[in-house]
Amino acid sequence: MSIDYNKYEAVIGLEVHAQMLNKSKAFCSDAVEYGASPNTLVSPISLGHPGTLPVHNKEAVKNAVKLGIACGCDIAEHNYYARKNYFYADLPKGYQISQHNTPICENGHIDIKLKDGSKKRVGLIRIHMEEDTGKSMHDQDVFDTLIDYNRAGTALIEMVSHPEMHTGEEAYQFLTEVRKLVRYLGICDGNMEEGSMRCDANVSVRLHGAQEFGVKVEVKNMNSIRNVQRAIDHEIKRQIEAIENGEKIYQETRTFEATKGITIVMRTKEGASDYRYFPEPDLPPLRITQHFIDEVKHLMPQLPKALFAKFTNEYGLSEYDAGVLTESREVAEYFEAILQHTNNTKAAANWVMVQVKGYLNENAIDINDFVLKPAQIAEIILLIDEGKISNSVATQNVFGELINQPEKTALQIAEALNLIQESNSDELQQWIDAAVAKFPEKVIEYKGGKVSLVGLFMGEVMKLSKGKADPKVASQMVKDTLDRA
Amino acid sequence: MDINNEMIDKLADLAKLEFTAEEKEKLKGDLSKITGFIEKLNELNTDHVEPLIFMTNEVNVLRADEVHHPITKEEALKNAPAKDSDYFHVPKFIEK
Structure with a gap:
């Protein structure tokens, strides 16, 4: 039965x-x-x-x-x-x-x-x-x-x-x-x-x-x-x-x-x-x-429910992100401390949830013992936003190296590793010209309407620049160059 | 109050004690005397009297959250009938 x-x-x-x-x-x-x-x-x-x-x-x-x-x-x-x-x-x-x-x-x-x-x-x-x-x-x-x-x-x-x-x-x-x-x-x-x-x-x-x-x-x-x-x-x-x-x-x-x-x-x-x-x-x-109750109230930290509301309403984060960031008081406070130094709430949320938490979990470290100060994470975000380093370079190189040398600034690390993106147009133009010259037949195809070929030229530019070309600036310049060709 | 066998058994169970039939008889007499003595109070009308719990009117006697250790482990264990150098020993009462 x-x-x-x-x-x-x-x-x-x-x-x-x-x-x-x-x-x-x-x-x-x-x-x-x-x-x-x-x-x-x-x-x-x-x-x-x-x-x-x-x-x-x-x-x-x-x-x-x-x-x-x-x-x-x-x-x-x-x-x-x-x-x-x-x-x-x-x-x-x-x-x-x-x-x-x-x-x-x-x-x-x-x-x-x-x-x-x-x-x-x-x-x-x-x-x-x-x-x-x-x-x-x-x-x-x-x-x-x-x-x-x-x-x-x-x-x-x-x-x-x-x-x-x-x-x-x-x-x-x-x-x-x-x-x-x-x-x-x-x-x-x-x-x-x-x-x-x-x-x-x-x-x-x-x-x-x-x-x-x-x-x-x-x-x-x-x-x-x-x-x-x-x-x-x-x-x-x-x-x-x-x-x-x-x-x-x-x-x-x-x-x-x-x-x-x-x-x-x-x-x-x-x-x-x-x-x-x-x-x-x-x-x-x-x-x-x-x-006595008022005194105690005064001693209380912000509670997860209030933080959740603040993160979703004020900072415009998704419920999922706000949930992850308010799981523990320390993480929420770390996130809020980053926001003391940057207005890019979405980037700050992503950095805490992916890079910081990932690193802490992998190495079984408590966030209280994390060597990087919230201001340093904010600096990395700023470097990305200013176009000085790319997001991938920031996550793959700068973050890890900064953990090894936490006394340095993110900019010092990026400079020492020669990772500062080139957005100087003279420099970029040289790489772009070289890339365009390398594939003359592709230029013709592009002219014939195959606009997706921009990606191929960009790839070549990134290769020639060893990843230092600022992709935003460079891709616009590649298009301009091809249109002029 | 009439102290019966059932009451003696319940008290014995709560106190984890065992008594012989002879001891129970003696206890019945003793407890009847004690409760009889207390029952004297029932002669008074206490309808409008608040129960008195405390001997003073003090409230909020609180202490700061500070650590003091007035005695050592050796002193703590000193009066225990059964012990080793670290623990108090009691009869095994397995209840997992």
């Missing part, structure tokens, strides 16, 4: 945890550092010793407000912390400090673009602040589980979307946008491989048009955005097949096995978890004033 998958609609909600890029943890001053030697970034507070008192990191609050502003959320004025109680070895206090009833941000949205060109707005339920746990290692010792508390207490933000997505691709685009946003804001490095950004997906399926949601399954342990998409697509298929085969879907947590591309049961939920939330009496309430 074949299954009609299109009968069903999947409903997906995502929970994203983002580790804040602060110097110190959320409620104590231990350093935040990935890959440090185990249990060196700890203190009596992060280890949950009795009699210690947490104090909230101001930057962590700012970060949450930044993300809230960027997503168009309502920022809560009155914030209380709560204790979420559960017993687990990587949680030394026996509770996680979180925000339960008063998330710092509510509502808001993430706008996504899909491959077919359609756009969609995914609503957010909330963004709240909490702290991370330590790390458990189960396979390093035969008898015991080993615990490293370096990560315990690191500031986290949890973003919860409405269950409004329907495909793995939508989830993929949602996460891509969230990662772009946190990177632009500089609040999280968005590295899913290292776990500084994590995503749990709640997936259910139902018949199209059904009012009730299907049974929700939580899928965890995806270490890349691509794997989130794969896990969701697999889970949708699994649930539909189970229903079609008359099986029951259980409310459970499943883990994604990336090598096999499948999800497997991790734990079944026997009734709702009992976290016995209660207000955290050790942390006084947090009051976010409009003044």
Whole structure:
């Protein structure tokens, strides 16, 4: 029996945890550092010793407000912390400090673009602040589980979307946008491989048009955005097949096995978890004033959405180009810096997208470490526009050599390599006369109406000039010469 | 409050503890006494009383994002019942 998958609609909600890029943890001053030697970034507070008192990191609050502003959320004025109680070895206090009833941000949205060109707005339920746990290692010792508390207490933000997505691709685009946003804001490095950004997906399926949601399954342990998409697509298929085969879907947590591309049961939920939330009496309430929000707003960079609009409207770039140039804040800023020195926005866009990004990708270099300053790229563009060097010479010779000698100017490189185009008409005329003299019979054919032969003469001129003839000037002169001949 | 076996089992499960039937009986007595003591508060009418969470009226007690390390790894591990030179050791609880 074949299954009609299109009968069903999947409903997906995502929970994203983002580790804040602060110097110190959320409620104590231990350093935040990935890959440090185990249990060196700890203190009596992060280890949950009795009699210690947490104090909230101001930057962590700012970060949450930044993300809230960027997503168009309502920022809560009155914030209380709560204790979420559960017993687990990587949680030394026996509770996680979180925000339960008063998330710092509510509502808001993430706008996504899909491959077919359609756009969609995914609503957010909330963004709240909490702290991370330590790390458990189960396979390093035969008898015991080993615990490293370096990560315990690191500031986290949890973003919860409405269950409004329907495909793995939508989830993929949602996460891509969230990662772009946190990177632009500089609040999280968005590295899913290292776990500084994590995503749990709640997936259910139902018949199209059904009012009730299907049974929700939580899928965890995806270490890349691509794997989130794969896990969701697999889970949708699994649930539909189970229903079609008359099986029951259980409310459970499943883990994604990336090598096999499948999800497997991790734990079944026997009734709702009992976290016995209660207000955290050790942390006084947090009051976010409009003044604080304005201050934070002032610190925020231009966001990708605003840059995209600026690039398409003001600079007249295509949506595709604007999309590529706003993928990362650094690239967008580099592009804008070039425009400080040239008005040729199209050329600047092309140079960043093709030459600069190509070089960086090929050599696995971060744009922050790129040796050429934006002004140098602008100078190359200027040399091309002035007709001093040809576009091909610029991309094939000058760019590469300038990277080798970044202390020089593009003009110095072009001169040293003898690549300056000849637009001096006396010089050009000599080459043109030589070319015309070389093919007298072709001149006759040209005269007879075969105008395409200009290309042949131009080729000869370029050969004689070793590529230095300015093609624009030269081709006009070739035509003039032939017409006079 | 009437403390029954079901409640004891739930609390034991949340705390990851196990009790014998004898211990459960004893706990039932103890917990009944404790809750009875707290239930005394129900005699008061608190309809228009805001819950008191904090002992002070302070708000926005925040600190600058600065790093300080008051203790070493050795000190951190000092009181752990099971450990090696780098890690805290706990019973294996595999949950992949």
